[in-house]
Amino acid sequence: MKEMSLQLKTRMQNVNIMNNNIEVERVILNSLLSLLAILAIGYVLILGNTVFDIVQRKTLEKEAVALANEVSDLELSYLSLSGSIDMALSSSMGFKETKATFATRKSLGSLRLAKNEI
Secondary structure, X not given: OHHHHHHHHHHHHHHHHHHHXXXXXXXXXXXXXXXXXXXXXXXXXXXXXXXXXXXXXXXXXXXXXXXHHHHHHHHHHHHHHHHOOOHHHHXXXXXXXXXXXXXXXXXXXXXXXXXXXX
């Protein structure tokens, strides 16, 4: 009877040890699976952002081409209008020609300096 109780006690301890190992392995497995899930979600988010940025860049490039075409059309109309401007058109719009007056400076030879100046 004593032997049976010792065997039972030993087997129960072995069972507990095995249960503890199974729990540790299960915790490690769950943590690894959780880490894998987190990494997968992060990968999907980064990939989604990349695709969104590529699509947005293509639409912005199309808008840039459209704006460049509009600017070139405006430049062409500006050049055609600037060629037709003359004195008759400006006077009909109320502009008049002015006479330029420039500021002049006396030469240094004409200035009389005091002896202790400079």
